[in-house]
Amino acid sequence: MDPQTLLLSIFTPEGRENPFPALEALRETAPVYYDKDLDTYFLTTYAHCQAVLTDTAFRTPDLSWCEEHLPDWRDHPAADFFYASMLRANHPDHSRLRRLVNAGFTPRRVAALQSAVEDLTDGHLDALADASAHGRAVNFQELVGYPLPVAVAGELIGVPAADRPRFRRLGSDASRLLEPVRSPEDWARADAAVTELRAYFEELLQRRRREPREDLATVLLEAQEGQERLTRRELVDTLLLVFVTGFETATATLGLVTHALLTHPDQRDLVTGDPELAAQAVEEALRWDSPVLMTERIATERTEIAGVTIPVGANVTTVLTAANRDPAQFPDPHRFDVRRSGTKVLSFGAGPHYCLGAALARLEGTVAVRRLFARFPELAVSGVPVRRESYSLRVYENLPLTAHGSVTSPDRATTITRHESEGVTSS
Template structure:
């Protein structure tokens, strides 16, 4: 990435992400650095969304969505996560029957997060299969350097997602339900809300895509980490209470989001380096999580590591609202998977996604040993 300072120490990355001296790239940044942004529906979506906004606008959008991710709401979704996980693992077991091989990502890693966030937002199960390709297309916006094809894929995905969620909102106006889509409609004309139609649609897109893209990566990475460290998998199998710790260690050891950019709002110094106003810094989350000053023996994967703290869900004003839900999904799934499939192992070469900014498996083939 040209014109950016890369930060790899945990303390420096955490300080930047938590500091009001740094902003996410937004529309003002677009006008300066991406003058052709209006040609791209994906840029219009990304840099006006909660993820690409700062200050009062970001606070307003975040406050509205935060109601969907309260500790009480997340706790209430745990039973849903357990039910969906069990159903998906039933299908996974069928695929493994008779010595077969099954792609974990295709059968579990993708459909679990999309079903959970679909339940939260109000996307019917029958509509969810189409979102894998659309989510991967929209996620090209998270690449630090975007090619012409990246923009084309992202533009197509955003156009399709906007059409879908506009239709979902039309349905919810006629038939409200107990979901985020209906809740946002109720708030749109209140003093608290004041959401435009485009803001409603784009907020649902962001929550939906962000709710399963990184969680899908996290699930596959956690399963891979445990299966390639069978002694650690055995510890979790013997003590299912270690499942949340295993997820946290996986988030540290192999983060689903490798890096994120910030722009200096004013001249500032980071790690002894002067950053001018408007200067770009890239926090390399994958490196920060393995900073030996924060986590001794950082390359070791151990589920009993004490005092794990990760930046995998960012920090500060843009800390991921869905982090708690993703952790629940991971812990529930890992507990069920290791209990039901004690002889599980790799069955071929996994295929990682072609991405600089995201870590995920496109294919993770598994089979029962023996």
């Protein structure tokens, strides 16, 4: 097959489910492939993707890019948020934002969330146990995959538990910005969600000014380096960004690692026999089926990659899913192996824009794997999983499971009451 046919095949329903044969063939045929219709260079080797992501000569599309390619961006609150945020900003704005926001994501702060993540996980697994009683099939994503990351993101930021239920819809609508192609409906929903979330986080920050807490909202209000502080709009949009990108990535990870282990019973047995392998299982799932299919950069210098000239201003797309199965980097890459070690995946990017919440997403996945498979020893896939129709995110919308019996967990009321009594989730 010609390179374009291979590339376009990954966007079909069949390719969305299993893009790996096409990506492997594309890597072997044209590891640096320019598609004139899409006007972008697609990279499918680990080395090339890593090089571009870590090279400051390749910038993210930001507000200056919007001036040329999205001239009506000012009419869209979602574009104003997305392209000015830390996710898309470039140096020096990105470096300044990153320095100030890093205070909320230190290893100590992430580790301090472990108890909360464990309690929240137990609560959602209780809901899974109730719903799956008597052999009923349930959607894991609906009961755990989506609500757990929303709860953890709320815990991190300081969103009261009572406010969290509506956040899944708002987050899903805002995350349409992560798609490379957006319809008018996508823009309308994203604009409405961003407007509502901005108003919410503005009000939350006002409360935290009056009543500081041990949460990210308070940390960012107090963050300072020399004379530098975050502006009011930067504070609001950083909380919005942390919420949207954090819960989407974690939701994808939870579904992918659960499905991978359930469809590889020998690997599941290794993890249940040695819970210390849970973290490696999450890492291997991130490699084996990456949450983010691809991400883009813009060349600011004329560059040559594998003999192909990349002109100034060219769009370059790093296909992370292909990079993470590159045999030059990972021996026997199509084998799911929880004992694989020394793995450096590109699932959370690399370089200056490496995902700020990667450690928290890994923690959520590790805790969930340990507790899920210890509690539900007979957990099984009960139907055909359905992925979201997305060009960029590899996330399950429906992961049907059955759990024939479970091991008793701590009482749900005790878990939730204890946590709320500590004041972490109350406003």
